[in-house]
Amino acid sequence: MTEPDIFGTPERLGMVVAGSLTDGVEVRLDGTASIEDVKVGTFVTLQGDRARFFGVVTDVSLRATDQALASMPPDVSDPYIASVVSGTAAYGVINVEPMLIQDIEGPMPSKTIPAHFATVSPASEEDIALVFGAEDERNFWIGSPLDMESKLCLNIQSLVERSNGVFGKSGTGKTFLTRLLLIGILQSNSAVNLVFDMHGEYGWKGSAEGGREVKGLKQLFSSKVAVFSLDEASSKRRGLTPDYVVRIGFDEVEPEDIEILGGILGLSPVAADAAHFLQRHFGGKKWLSEFLSIQGSEDIRNLANTVGVNQGALAALQNRLSRLKRFDFMTDTGQGSVDRILEYLDRGMHVVLEFGRYGSNLTAYILVANLLTRRIYARYMERKERASGDPSSEPRPLVITIEEAHKYLTNDIASHTIFGTIAREMRKYNVTLMLVDQRPGDIDDEVMSQLGTRITCLLDSDKDINSVLAGAPGGRKLRSVLSRLESKQQALVFGHAVPMPVVIKTRDYGTSESYRELGWKDAVELKSQMEQDAADLFGPGEE
Amino acid sequence: MTELDKTLDAPVGEVVEASTTELVAQCHELYESPPLGALVKTGGEDTVYGVVAEVATRSLDPGRRPVAMGAGESDVEAIYSSNPQLGRLLSTEFRTVVVGHMANGRLNRYVAPLPPKIHAMIYPCDEEETREFSGSLHFLPLLLSAQVGSPDDVAAAFLRGVSRSHADSRAFLVGAGRELASLLGGDIHRLNGILRRLAHD
Numbered sequence: 123m124t125e126p127d128i129f130g131t132p133e134r135l136g137m138v139v140a141g142s143l144t145d146g147v148e149v150r151l152d153g154t155a156s157i158e159d160v161k162v163g164t165f166v167t168l169q170g171d172r173a174r175f176f177g178v179v180t181d182v183s184l185r186a187t188d189q190a191l192a193s194m195p196p197d198v199s200d201p202y203i204a205s206v207v208s209g210t211a212a213y214g215v216i217n218v219e220p221m222l223i224q225d226i227e228g229p230m231p232s233k234t235i236p237a238h239f240a241t242v243s244p245a246s247e248e249d250i251a252l253v254f255g256a257e258d259e260r261n262f263w264i265g266s267p268l269d270m271e272s273k274l275c276l277n278i279q280s281l282v283e284r285s286n287g288v289f290g291k292s293g294t295g296k297t298f299l300t301r302l303l304l305i306g307i308l309q310s311n312s313a314v315n316l317v318f319d320m321h322g323e324y325g326w327k328g329s330a331e332g333g334r335e336v337k338g339l340k341q342l343f344s345s346k347v348a349v350f351s352l353d354e355a356s357s358k359r360r361g362l363t364p365d366y367v368v369r370i371g372f373d374e375v376e377p378e379d380i381e382i383l384g385g386i387l388g389l390s391p392v393a394a395d396a397a398h399f400l401q402r403h404f405g406g407k408k409w410l411s412e413f414l415s416i417q418g419s420e421d422i423r424n425l426a427n428t429v430g431v432n433q434g435a436l437a438a439l440q441n442r443l444s445r446l447k448r449f450d451f452m453t454d455t456g457q458g459s460v461d462r463i464l465e466y467l468d469r470g471m472h473v474v475l476e477f478g479r480y481g482s483n484l485t486a487y488i489l490v491a492n493l494l495t496r497r498i499y500a501r502y503m504e505r506k507e508r509a510s511g512d513p514s515s516e517p518r519p520l521v522i523t524i525e526e527a528h529k530y531l532t533n534d535i536a537s538h539t540i541f542g543t544i545a546r547e548m549r550k551y552n553v554t555l556m557l558v559d560q561r562p563g564d565i566d567d568e569v570m571s572q573l574g575t576r577i578t579c580l581l582d583s584d585k586d587i588n589s590v591l592a593g594a595p596g597g598r599k600l601r602s603v604l605s606r607l608e609s610k611q612q613a614l615v616f617g618h619a620v621p622m623p624v625v626i627k628t629r630d631y632g633t634s635e636s637y638r639e640l641g642w643k644d645a646v647e648l649k650s651q652m653e654q655d656a657a658d659l660f661g662p663g664e665e
Numbered sequence: 666m667t668e669l670d671k672t673l674d675a676p677v678g679e680v681v682e683a684s685t686t687e688l689v690a691q692c693h694e695l696y697e698s699p700p701l702g703a704l705v706k707t708g709g710e711d712t713v714y715g716v717v718a719e720v721a722t723r724s725l726d727p728g729r730r731p732v733a734m735g736a737g738e739s740d741v742e743a744i745y746s747s748n749p750q751l752g753r754l755l756s757t758e759f760r761t762v763v764v765g766h767m768a769n770g771r772l773n774r775y776v777a778p779l780p781p782k783i784h785a786m787i788y789p790c791d792e793e794e795t796r797e798f799s800g801s802l803h804f805l806p807l808l809l810s811a812q813v814g815s816p817d818d819v820a821a822a823f824l825r826g827v828s829r830s831h832a833d834s835r836a837f838l839v840g841a842g843r844e845l846a847s848l849l850g851g852d853i854h855r856l857n858g859i860l861r862r863l864a865h866d
Contacts (some may be wrong), residue, residue: 186853187846187851196856205839207842207860211853212841
C-alpha cells in the first residue's frame with residue numbers, strides 16, 4: 123500500500139535500529155516521515171522477519187550522524203539542502219514499546235522484540251480492530267486512537283471482572299468517561315451498576331463545560347435505570363421524581379460505619395474504637411440513638427467509666443456523631459433501603475443514588491456509601507456462598523461506582539473499609555468497584571495495585587502519576603505519555619480490559635447524534651417504532 | 666546519421682595510462698576534452714566507464730615549457746592561428762576515475778578486474794547511457810575517495826551533469842543528495858560543501 127495515510131506520507135514510518143525488551147526499540151524515521159507528525163502514545167505496528175508486533179510510541183528524539191551538525195548546521199534556508207539533510211544526516215528517532223505480538227490465536231503479550239530493520243508503520247484500522255476487537259455486545263466503543271477515526275473498544279466483560287479506576291485532574295473528562303463506561307456495562311448486560319453519585323451527574327441531567335446540559339443514564343435508558351435520592355427536594359428541583367427516597371436509620375449504623383469516618387470527623391483512634399464498646403454496652407441496634415440521647419457531662423462520665431473508655435474521647439465521639447442528626451435522611455429506624463436497592467439490582471436495573479445537597483458533605487457521602495455497600499456486599503457474599511458454584515443462582519455481578527476515594531481509601535484506613543475489602547477480593551463475590559478520583563496518589567497502594575483496568579486522563583502531580591502507573595508493564599515509559607495527554611477528552615487506558623496500553627480520544631457524549639449512537643431514541647423515533655411494532659404484531663391497520 | 670550522432674560516436678581521446686582505478690587519456694584534438702564530471706567509456710567489448718576527474722593541457726615534452734608568444738597579437742585565437750605548430754607541441758589530457766564496467770553484457774558499477782589497453786579509444790556517453798548508468802548511485806564512494814585534486818567538485822559536477830539526463834532532475838538531485846548524506850554522515854562539513862555546489866545549479 124502506498125496510499126497516503128493519516129500522516130500524509132507513505133505508510134512506512136521507519137525501521138528498527140536498536141533496542142531491548144526492557145527499554146523498548148529505537149526506530150529511525152525515514153526521511154519522508156516528519157517527526158512532528160509522530161506523537162507520543164501513537165499506536166504503531168512493527169513488521170519483523172516472521173512476526174508482527176504492536177507497540178506504542180513512548181518518546182521522540184532528534185539525532186544527527188555527525189556531532190558537528192549541532193555547531194555547524196547546514197544552510198537549510200535552501201530548500202534543496204533542507205530536503206536532503208532532513209531525515210539523513212539529521213534524523214528523527216522514535217522509541218517504541220512493543221506490547222503485543224501477533225500469534226495464531228491473536229495478539230499476545232510480547233516476550234521478545236522485532237529484529238533489526240523491522241518496518242514500522244502507523245497502525246491501520248484493521249490493526250485496531252484486530253487488537254482491540256470490533257464493536258459488539260462485549261466490546262464497547264470507548265473512543266478512538268490518537269489521530270485516527272477507527273473505533274477502539276474495551277472488553278466490558280473483562281472490565282467488570284475486576285475493580286477499575288478512572289483518574290484525572292478535575293475538568294479532564296473523568297465524569298464523561300465514567301458515564302460512557304456505565305453505559306457500556308449497561309448495554310452489555312454483563313453487570314449491574316450501583317452509582318454513589320456525589321454531584322448528581324450520572325442519573326439525571328449532568329452538566330458539561332459552558333453550562334451545557336447533558337443527559338444522564340435515566341434519560342437515555344429509562345427502563346433500565348432507577349434513580350434513588352437522599353434529597354428528594356433537590357431531585358425534584360432538577361425535574362426528576364426519584365424512584366425511591368433513601369432513608370438511613372440510626373439503628374442501621376454500626377461501629378464499622380463510624381470507623382471509616384474517623385479521619386473526616388477528626389476522631390482519634392481511641393474515640394473511633396469506642397463505638398465498639400458502646401455497641402456492646404447498649405446492644406446491637408440501639409447503641410447510636412441511646413448514646414446520642416445522653417446529655418450532660420455527668421452522664422458521659424458515668425458511661426465512660428462503665429464501658430472503660432477515656433471520657434474526653436467519648437465526649438468527642440458524641441459531639442461529632444451528633445452531626446448525623448442534622449442529616450434529614452437519617453431516621454430513627456431504617457426503612458429497608460438496602461432491600462429496595464437489592465430488589466432493583468436483582469431485576470437487572472441499574473441504580474444511581476443521588477446525594478443532592480449532601481453531595482458536598484463528605485461525611486454524609488462516606489457514611490451512606492459505606493453503610494449501603496457493607497450491607498449489599500454482605501448479602502452478595504451470602505448469596506454467592508449459597509449458590510456454591512451454581513452459576514445460575516449466583517447474584518448478578520455488581521459494579522459499585524464511588525467518587526473522591528482518596529479521602530477515605532487512604533493508606534491508614536483502607537484496609538478497614540469495605541471498599542478496601544472489595545478491591546482486594548476482586549470478583550470473588552461478584553462485586554467490583556469503579557473508583558472515580560482526581561488524586562490517585564492518596565489512595566491506598568494495595569487498593570491501587572488491585573485495580574484491573576485503569577483509565578486515566580491528564581494527571582500532573584508526580585505522586586499521582588506514579589501511583590496510577592505502579593505495576594503497569596512499561597510503566598516508566600508510559601509516564602511521558604500520561605503527562606502529555608491533552609487536558610480534554612484524552613485518556614490513557616491500560617490493564618485488564620485492553621490487550622495493551624493505548625491513548626484514546628474519548629467518544630463524544632452530549633450531542634443528539636452521540637445519544638443516538640448509544641442507542642437512544644427520541645420521541646418521534648419511538649412513536650414510529652411503536653407503530654411499526656404494532657403493525658408487525660396485528661397486521662396493517664384498516665385504511 | 667545526424668551530425669550529433671557522429672560527434673557522439675567519435676572518440677575524444679585514447680588511453681595513455683591505465684590502472685584499475687584510473688585512466689589517463691590524451692585528447693585527439695587540443696582542448697577537446699570532455700568536461701569535468703562527464704561520464705565517458707572505453708570502446709570495445711569490455712567497456713570501462715569513468716568520470717572525468719581532472720583535465721590538463723601541457724607541453725608534450727616535459728622539458729620544454731611553453732613561452733609567452735602573444736606580443737603584438739590581439740587575442741589568444743590569433744596566437745594559435747599564427748603558430749599552427751602549437752597543436753603539435755601541446756596536448757590536452759584528462760584523468761578519469763573508473764566507476765564501472767561491462768562484464769558479460771551486464772553493467773557493474775564498480776571497478777573492472779583489469780584496466781583497458783593503452784590506446785583504447787575513449788568515447789563520451791550519450792544521454793540515455795548516462796541516465797541508465799546513474800540509475801543507481803552505489804558507485805559514488807569511488808568518486809568521493811578518488812585521488813584527484815578535488816573529488817568533491819568531481820562528484821558535484823558529475824551529479825549536476827547527470828541530473829539533466831533525468832526527466833525530474835530535481836528529484837534526482839534530492840535522491841543523490843540523500844545518498845551523499847548517508848555516505849558523508851560523519852563529515853558534515855564536506856557534505857555541506859557538496860550540497861552547496863548542487864543547490865546552486
